[in-house]
Amino acid sequence: MTTELTRPAPSAGVGNSAVDVLGGEPDDTTLRRFLHGLPGVDAVGLEQRSAGLGTRSIKTASKAWALDTIVRLTDLTTLEGADTPGKVRSLVSKAKLPDAADPSCPPVAAVCVYGDMVPAAIEALGARHGDPDDGAISVAAVATAFPSGRASLEVKLADTRDAVDAGADEIDMVIDRGAFLAGRYGQVFDQIVQVKDACRRDDGTSAALKVILETGELTTYDNVKRASWLAILAGGDFIKTSTGKVQPAATLPVTLLMLEVVRDWHRMTGQRIGVKPAGGIRSSKDAIKYLVHVAETVGEEWLQPHLFRFGASSLLNDVLLQRQKMMTGRYSGPDYVTID
Template identity: 85%
Template sequence: MTSTDLAVTSDRARELIGGESDDATLRRFLHGLPGVDAVGLTQRADGLGTRSIKTTSKAWALDKIISLIDLTTLEGADTPGKVRSLVSKAVHPDASDPSTPQVAAVCVYGDMVPAAVEALGARHGDPDDGLVSVAAVATAFPSGRASLAVKLADTADAVAAGADEIDMVIDRGAFLAGNYGKVFDEIVQVKQACVRPDGTAASLKVILETGELNTYDNVKRASWLAILAGGDFIKTSTGKVAPAATLPVTLLMLEVVRDWHRLTGEKIGVKPAGGIRTAKDAVKYLVTVAETTGEEWLQPHLFRYGASSLLNDVLRQRQKLASGHYTGTDYVTID
C-alpha cells in the first residue's frame, strides 16, 4: 500500500462511518452494527468443524496448511542462531522430502529481523511467489503498553531492517474504555510507519487480542475498526493470552471480512494465532475459510496460521499419508 492508497482508505472510512474518526462518530457506527448471536455463531462453528473432507483432498489440505503458516518464535531468549534454525525449518520443513512446500513467513521480534533476512537470502520475498516473508511483531508486543512515539519507532525500525509484514497490537485498554478514536488513529499512524522510502509498504496485521475483548460484539467491533483504519489483516491473538484463537472467533472475523468485501470490493486477510497445534484443528480452519469467504482466501496474502508447533504435527500426518499408514482418524470426518 502506498501513501496514495492510505489516503483512499481514509476517505473510504470517513464515508462509511459518516464523519471524522472521532470517538463519537466511531461509537455510533460500531455500536450500530447488528449484535452477534453467540449461540448461532457457536453452532455455525461447530457445524463447520465437523464438515467432511474427501480422501483425495487430504494431501492437498496438508500442503495448503504448510504454505499458510507463519512459523513463529517470540521468546525473550531468542538468538540469531535460533532464528537461523527457524528459517531453515521454514524453507525446508521436511529435509527428507524436497516436495514439501515452504511456509509463508517467519515471525520474529523486530531486533531479529536482520538475522531472518540474512538467513533467507534469495528465498526472502513474497510467499505468493513461492518465497518466504519476514514478519515482525511491533508496537510494544504483546501488551501494547507504550507511547505512540515508541510504537511508531518500533515499527519503522523493523521495516527498515527488512520486515515485509508488521504484526501490531491494538491498545485493548483504550478500546474497552470506548476510546475508539485513539485506537483508530494509532492503527492509521502505524500503517503510515510501514511505508518505505520508495513508496511501497510492509503489510499490516492488526492483532485484536480477542481473549481480552470479553464479548463477541467487541470482537466484531474491533474487527471493523481495524479494517476501517487500514489494516491489511486482522489477527486474533498474540499467543501470549488465553484463550487465543478459537473457531467461533475466527469465523466471526471471517464474516466481517466477507461483509467488508461485499461492501467495498476490498479483500482483507485473517490470521488466527495461538493454540492451533494439530492438523485436525488446522483443517477445521481451512474448511471454515473456504465456506465463509471462499477458497480464493486460501492464499498467503489473505489467510495465515500463526503457530510454532503446528508444522510438526502436519509433517507427521504428511509422512503417514506418504507411507500408506494414514487412516484419516486424526482429521475431521473423511468421506
Template identity: 80%
Template sequence: MTINTQDHGRAIAPAARALDVLGGETTEAGLRRYLEGIPGVDAVGLEQRAAALATRSIKTTSKARALDTIISLIDLTTLEGADTPGKVRSLVAKAVTPDAADPTTPRVAAVCVYGDMVPAALQALGSAHAGAAGNGIAVAAVATAFPSGRASLPVKLADTADAVAAGADEIDMVIDRGAFLAGRYGQVFDQIVAVKEACRRPDGTYAHLKVILETGELNTYDNVRRASWLAILAGGDFIKTSTGKVSPAATLPVTLSMLEVVRDWHRLTGEKIGVKPAGGIRSSKDAIRYLVTVAETVGEQWLRPELFRFGASSLLNDVLLQRQKTLTGHYSGPDYVTID
C-alpha cells in the same frame, strides 16, 4: 494524534477507508455511532455454526492437498525472550525446507520474529526471501510493544519503523485493549492509522500490517466484531486473533466472527482483507477445521497467503507427520521432525 474523547466533534486521523464508509464523518462521535450501530452477535448461533463446521470431513484424496495448503499458510514463529540469531537461523532453515526427506513439501508463508531478529532472518533466508522474487518467504516482525501494547505512541511508532527499516515485509501490531474496552475507539483508530504510516518504506510502498486484537481479552463476540471493523476501517491489511501469549488465543467461533466481518467488508467495498488466527492451533485436524470455515464463510479464494495465515510454532510438525502418513500409509517416528 491523540483523541480527546470529550471533544466529540474533533476529527480523528483520516483513513481513506473510513472516509468512504463513514461518509466523511471522521469524528470520535461518528466512529462510535458506526461501531455501536453494528448488529450484535448471536453467540449461540455463532458457536453452533462453528461446531457444525468443525464436524465437516474431507475426502482422503483431498487431505493431501489440505495439508500442503496448511503448510503454505503458516507464519512459522518464535517470539521468546531467549531468542538468538542461531535459533532464528534454525527456524528459517525449517521454513525453507520443512521436510528434508521430501522436496515436494511446500515452503511456509513467512517467519515471524521480534524486530531485532529481522536482520538474522533475512540473512538466513537469502534468495528464499520474498523480496528476491516476490513469491518467497516473507519476514514478519511483531511491533508496538508486543505483546502488551503498553507503551506510548512514539515508542510504538519507533518500534514499527525500526522493523521496517531492518527489512520486515510485514508488521504484526497489537491494539491498545485498555483503550478499546474503555470505549476510546478513536484513540485505537488513530494509533492503527499512525502505525500504518510507520509501515511506509522510502520507496513509498508499505509493509503489510496485521492488526492483533487479542480476542482473549476482549471478552465478548460483540467486542471482537467491533474491533475487527475498527482495525479494517483504520487501514489494517489483516486482522489477527491473538499474540499467543494470552489464553484463550485463537478459537474457531472467534475466527468465524472475524471472517464474517471480512465477508461483509468485501460485500460493502469489494476489498479483500486477510485473517490470521494465532496461538493454540497445534494439530492438522484443528487446522483443517479452519480451512473448512474459511472456505464456507468467505470462499476458497481466501485460502492463499495473501489472505489467510496460521500463526504457529508447533503446528508444522504435526502437519508434516500427517502428510507422511497420507503419502506412505504409516506414521514416522518422533525423530522425523525437529524439536522446536
C-alpha cells in the same frame, strides 16, 4: 456434507475510505455510532455455525492438498526473550524445507520474529526471501510494544519503523486493548492509521500490516466484531486474533466471526482483508477445520498467503507427521475426513 478444497487463483479488490463507510470523520462520536450500531452477535448461533462447519469433511483427493496448504499458510514463529540469531537461523532452515526428508514439501509463508531479529532472518533466507504467493518466504516482525501494547505512540511508531527499516515485509501490531475497552475508539483508530503510515518505505512500497486484537482480552463476541471493523476501517491489511501470549487465543467461533466481518467488508467495498488466527492451533485436525471455515465463509480464494495465515509454532510438526503418514499409507488424520 463434503467440502472440496481446490487451489484458488489470486484475486484483487478495490478499497473504500473510512469516511465513506462511516459517513463522517472517524472521531470517537462517529466511530461509536457506527460500531455500536452493528447488529449484536448471536453467540449461540455463532457457536452452532462453527460447530457445524467443524464436522464438514473434505474429499480424499483434497487431503494432501489441505496439508500442504496449511504449510504454505503458516507463519513459523519464535517470540521469546531468549531468541538468538542462531535460533532464528534454525527456524529459517525449517521454514525453507519443513520436512528435511522430503524436498517436495512446500515452504511456509513467513517467519515471525521480534524486530531486532529481522536482519538475521533475512540473511538466513537469502534468495528465498520474497513474496509467499510466489513460493518465497517473507519476514514478519511483531511491533508496537508487543505483546502488551503498553507504550507511548512515539515508542510504538519507532518500534515499527525500526522493523521496516531492517527489511520486515509484514508488521504484526497490537491494539491498545485498554483504550478500546474504555470506549476510546478514536485513539485506537488513530494509532492503527499512524502505524500503517510507519509501514511505508522510502520507495513508496509498504509492509503489510496485521492488526492483533487479542480477542481473549476483549471478553465478548460483540467486542471482537467491533474491534475487527475498527481495525479494517483504520487500514489494517489483516486482522489477527491473538499474540499467543494470552489465553484463550485463537478459537474457531472467534475466527468465524472475524471471517464474517471480512466477508461483509468485501461485499460493501470490494476490498479483500486477510485473517490470521494465532495461538493454540496445534493439530492438523484443527487446522483443516479452519480451512473449511474459510472456504465456506469467504470463499476458497482466501486460501492463499496474502489473505489467510496460521500463527503457530507447534502446528507444523503435526502437519508434517500426518503428511508423512499419508505418503506411507499410515495416515491418521481427522476422523471427519472422508476416506474413499
